[in-house]
Amino acid sequence: MGEIPYKIYLDENEMPTQWYNVRADMKKKPAPILNPQTLKPVTVDELSHVFCTELAKQELDDTTPYFDIPEEIKSFYKMYRPSPLVRAYFLEKKLGTPAHIYYKFEGNNTSGSHKLNSAIAQAYYAKKQGLKGVTTETGAGQWGTALSMACSYFDLDCQVYMVKVSYEQKPFRREVMRTYGAAVTPSPSMNTAIGRKINEEFPGTLGSLGCAISEAVEAAMSQDGYRYVLGSVLSQVLLHQSVIGLETKAALDKYGIKADTIIGCAGGGSNLGGLISPFAGEMLRGEACYDIIAVEPASCPSLTRGVYAYDYCDTGKVCPLAKMYTLGSGFMPSANHAGGLRYHGMSSVVSELYDQKLLRATSVEQTSVFEAAEMFARVEGILPAPESSHAIRVAIDEALKCKETGEAKNIVFGLTGTGYFDMFAYAKYNDGDMRDYIPTDEELQKSISKLPKVEMCV
Amino acid sequence: MGEIPYKIYLDENEMPTQWYNVRADMKKKPAPILNPQTLKPVTVDELSHVFCTELAKQELDDTTPYFDIPEEIKSFYKMYRPSPLVRAYFLEKKLGTPAHIYYKFEGNNTSGSHKLNSAIAQAYYAKKQGLKGVTTETGAGQWGTALSMACSYFDLDCQVYMVKVSYEQKPFRREVMRTYGAAVTPSPSMNTAIGRKINEEFPGTLGSLGCAISEAVEAAMSQDGYRYVLGSVLSQVLLHQSVIGLETKAALDKYGIKADTIIGCAGGGSNLGGLISPFAGEMLRGEACYDIIAVEPASCPSLTRGVYAYDYCDTGKVCPLAKMYTLGSGFMPSANHAGGLRYHGMSSVVSELYDQKLLRATSVEQTSVFEAAEMFARVEGILPAPESSHAIRVAIDEALKCKETGEAKNIVFGLTGTGYFDMFAYAKYNDGDMRDYIPTDEELQKSISKLPKVEMCV
Numbered sequence: 001m002g003e004i005p006y007k008i009y010l011d012e013n014e015m016p017t018q019w020y021n022v023r024a025d026m027k028k029k030p031a032p033i034l035n036p037q038t039l040k041p042v043t044v045d046e047l048s049h050v051f052c053t054e055l056a057k058q059e060l061d062d063t064t065p066y067f068d069i070p071e072e073i074k075s076f077y078k079m080y081r082p083s084p085l086v087r088a089y090f091l092e093k094k095l096g097t098p099a100h101i102y103y104k105f106e107g108n109n110t111s112g113s114h115k116l117n118s119a120i121a122q123a124y125y126a127k128k129q130g131l132k133g134v135t136t137e138t139g140a141g142q143w144g145t146a147l148s149m150a151c152s153y154f155d156l157d158c159q160v161y162m163v164k165v166s167y168e169q170k171p172f173r174r175e176v177m178r179t180y181g182a183a184v185t186p187s188p189s190m191n192t193a194i195g196r197k198i199n200e201e202f203p204g205t206l207g208s209l210g211c212a213i214s215e216a217v218e219a220a221m222s223q224d225g226y227r228y229v230l231g232s233v234l235s236q237v238l239l240h241q242s243v244i245g246l247e248t249k250a251a252l253d254k255y256g257i258k259a260d261t262i263i264g265c266a267g268g269g270s271n272l273g274g275l276i277s278p279f280a281g282e283m284l285r286g287e288a289c290y291d292i293i294a295v296e297p298a299s300c301p302s303l304t305r306g307v308y309a310y311d312y313c314d315t316g317k318v319c320p321l322a323k324m325y326t327l328g329s330g331f332m333p334s335a336n337h338a339g340g341l342r343y344h345g346m347s348s349v350v351s352e353l354y355d356q357k358l359l360r361a362t363s364v365e366q367t368s369v370f371e372a373a374e375m376f377a378r379v380e381g382i383l384p385a386p387e388s389s390h391a392i393r394v395a396i397d398e399a400l401k402c403k404e405t406g407e408a409k410n411i412v413f414g415l416t417g418t419g420y421f422d423m424f425a426y427a428k429y430n431d432g433d434m435r436d437y438i439p440t441d442e443e444l445q446k447s448i449s450k451l452p453k454v455e456m457c458v
Numbered sequence: 459m460g461e462i463p464y465k466i467y468l469d470e471n472e473m474p475t476q477w478y479n480v481r482a483d484m485k486k487k488p489a490p491i492l493n494p495q496t497l498k499p500v501t502v503d504e505l506s507h508v509f510c511t512e513l514a515k516q517e518l519d520d521t522t523p524y525f526d527i528p529e530e531i532k533s534f535y536k537m538y539r540p541s542p543l544v545r546a547y548f549l550e551k552k553l554g555t556p557a558h559i560y561y562k563f564e565g566n567n568t569s570g571s572h573k574l575n576s577a578i579a580q581a582y583y584a585k586k587q588g589l590k591g592v593t594t595e596t597g598a599g600q601w602g603t604a605l606s607m608a609c610s611y612f613d614l615d616c617q618v619y620m621v622k623v624s625y626e627q628k629p630f631r632r633e634v635m636r637t638y639g640a641a642v643t644p645s646p647s648m649n650t651a652i653g654r655k656i657n658e659e660f661p662g663t664l665g666s667l668g669c670a671i672s673e674a675v676e677a678a679m680s681q682d683g684y685r686y687v688l689g690s691v692l693s694q695v696l697l698h699q700s701v702i703g704l705e706t707k708a709a710l711d712k713y714g715i716k717a718d719t720i721i722g723c724a725g726g727g728s729n730l731g732g733l734i735s736p737f738a739g740e741m742l743r744g745e746a747c748y749d750i751i752a753v754e755p756a757s758c759p760s761l762t763r764g765v766y767a768y769d770y771c772d773t774g775k776v777c778p779l780a781k782m783y784t785l786g787s788g789f790m791p792s793a794n795h796a797g798g799l800r801y802h803g804m805s806s807v808v809s810e811l812y813d814q815k816l817l818r819a820t821s822v823e824q825t826s827v828f829e830a831a832e833m834f835a836r837v838e839g840i841l842p843a844p845e846s847s848h849a850i851r852v853a854i855d856e857a858l859k860c861k862e863t864g865e866a867k868n869i870v871f872g873l874t875g876t877g878y879f880d881m882f883a884y885a886k887y888n889d890g891d892m893r894d895y896i897p898t899d900e901e902l903q904k905s906i907s908k909l910p911k912v913e914m915c916v
Contacts, residue, residue, distance in 0.1 A: 011463070076839075078464040079548065110839055112878075381538055420570075420630070
């Protein structure tokens with residue numbers, strides 16, 4: 001099957017020593033994030049009330065191209081990195097395509113996803129600042145698990161507000177977090193003013209991500225020595241996740257492979273942004289050209305059907321506003337089994353790259369995503385996360401196009417994680433009970449019409 | 459942290475091309491397995507009614523030292539092998555031990571354990587023989603999952619009888635099997651005569667492994683083109699699992715490391731036997747000396763408290779008899795969360811090596827096992843299976859002994875799998891509700907006294 005091994009592993013001394021900040025190479029920068037009170041660009045000082053100072057600096061720095069990865073983080077990365085770039089020989093054979101398919105597999109760690117790459121960085125800076133702990137929210141639980149692992153490593157307190165419906169229906173993720181010493185609280189809780197208010201207004205509510213974010217932020221601001229951390233959307237997260245793209249590029253370069261198509265699933269943009277950063281950087285510098293595809297669920301189509309405007313990042317409206325492709329912070333995505341992709345907006349960096357036409361976007365329906373997931377699991381031996389399977393779906397479609405045209409394209413996609421904690425979704429698919437949901441234009445218009453009126457000239 | 463990388467990966471061209479059959483190097487061979495009807499050594503012909511012919515031959519071959527691994531299996535192995543040999547730098551630091559700790563991690567595949575190494579071999583020979591499918595039983599579900607993956611790859615029908623209590627309480631494993639196309643039936647079922655009989659005698663029973671084995675064997679023998687397959691205990695399984703030990707030895711040799719202590723958890727013996735085979739071979743040939751430790755649960759202590767005698771391999775008494783360390787096939791281990799280690803006997807190969815004092819055995823209680831598991835998860839970033847954590851417990855204990863003596867021993871242990879599907883057990887530990895169970899001498903005596911009377915002179 002050729003000279004390229006099934007799995008391309010970098011040596012430890014070939015691992016990236018710096019993160020790459022794609023904003024530095026963008027002539028037109030992402031619009032600044034705004035203080036929700038003043039609607040003016042937020043400052044490091046203001047941001048430092050919510051985030052660790054070093055992370056606040058990273059968040060606002062759009063000129064420094066490379067940040068050294070601290071020794072402690074490089075050491076932790078060696079626990080589960082470099083991750084393999086896998087040549088999907090079995091999938092190619094199954095499809096009968098002349099295309100060469102590669103996937104960067106980020107699931108070989110106990111958090112089960114790429115989230116750990118940023119969790120360990122955020123925990124490190126919190127520790128360095130002498131904090132006692134951090135707070136966060138989690139929906140499906142990938143981010144909460146990753147953060148629990150990272151905090152355990154640095155002996156930091158970790159308080160996770162877990163959307164109540166997940167807390168009750170996904171006890172396994174919860175127990176992994178507890179095993180790593182995290183305090184997991186179902187949200188809305190009685191710990192916070194906002195939680196108590198929501199519980200009073202909506203007795204018996206099973207919560208939402210927006211509410212959990214608001215509780216986590218309140219918990220951070222009301223305890224000495226705590227800050228809030230977030231696993232996606234933020235530019236600092238994309239910076240940390242650039243390790244995915246840098247490793248991918250190094251592995252391809254090692255075997256002289258030039259990617260043609262690069263595919264990533266996109267919820268808040270953490271994986272996609274990380275994967276494509278170095279490739280987008282080459283495009284921005286005029287050094288290369290790639291066909292980059294963001295894949296989102298048809299049920300939550302921020303890039304393909306949203307608008308590019310300032311919006312709140314959370315439904316509680318406590319976090320800064322960002323200019324991004326959004327469906328409106330009040331948009332409630334209909335049931336979708338890829339919990340990690342149910343976000344109303346998109347990273348401002350990814351949004352701006354999309355607006356500059358450095359990438360294109362497509363949306364896929366969940367039954368076709370699970371068809372792809374099942375095929376992939378059977379031939380490649382990895383049971384993929386529903387989120388990751390969005391990228392698989394489009395990689396398969398692109399490879400089938402190559403079969404028609406006879407092109408031997410190099411298709412690279414991000415396999416962000418494993419689906420071991422998503423078996424309820426697989427069960428629904430196996431039982432033939434999975435349905436597709438696509439929001440109507442009216443629904444989208446309703447939430448988009450409520451976007452904040454921000455008169456900003458940047 | 460020294461020149462040895464965190465993870466030692468072999469190149470694909472350094473992977474074993476042959477399995478190693480340790481029996482060939484044993485002067486005193488394991489006693490032959492007996493036909494349960496005639497109590498005479500079973501022949502390949504007799505065994506071929508239950509097992510694939512090629513596997514029956516491997517089962518009875520105690521003279522051929524090496525078997526070529528067929529191309530198709532080598533190709534499949536590349537999907538998830540070579541598995542890493544990890545230097546446990548973080549654990550060493552946590553313990554403050556001068557010992558060097560290494561673990562062979564077999565959990566980086568969707569079955570979550572080493573079981574896939576033999577499942578793919580058994581499926582391959584079934585396919586080669588032109589069979590339609592195979593039947594098996596599964597308790598905790600690791601073996602069933604591995605077999606489902608293997609059968610899916612070779613497009614073989616896979617019928618899994620899953621102990622009813624697991625079927626109901628562990629729906630996730632069941633769904634993974636279904637995703638790979640397996641038919642999963644709760645046992646006892648109404649599909650088989652034995653199942654119907656048990657359901658009639660014990661209405662509402664939640665089943666047992668022994669009953670599931672009997673149903674799977676009956677299902678294989680009553681359908682044209684089907685055979686029964688088993689994931690542990692058998693000598694053929696140890697042969698396939700030798701790939702673990704061969705890779706481990708190759709990785710150690712690559713860096714000039716001489717193991718001092720080799721530790722494996724032991725239920726039926728598949729992992730332990732596979733891990734230690736090449737090392738035991740060196741000892742048998744007088745080339746080297748190792749301190750090999752089998753670790754079993756105190757709740758099911760076949761090596762440490764059993765007797766070495768002929769016994770039935772299954773409670774239904776349909777499989778051949780084997781001479782092994784056993785607690786009696788009627789022994790019902792009390793509740794223990796390491797489902798994969800709840801077997802009344804031990805591989806006849808491991809038993810004979812133990813009898814020849816090539817290895818020693820120890821038993822550990824489950825709360826101390828979960829303490830070790832939690833520590834390991836926190837510092838090494840991998841949430842281990844309860845089974846594997848038995849080996850972790852003893853590896854930690856041995857490393858702490860080195861701390862006292864100042865010896866820089868090289869301790870190698872087998873990390874057979876991940877615990878993602880064992881979170882109920884972790885929850886019990888996290889809640890402080892886990893208890894230890896040790897059978898009394900009277901209990902053991904009761905089941906041991908019922909061993910079959912076999913007058914064999916071999």
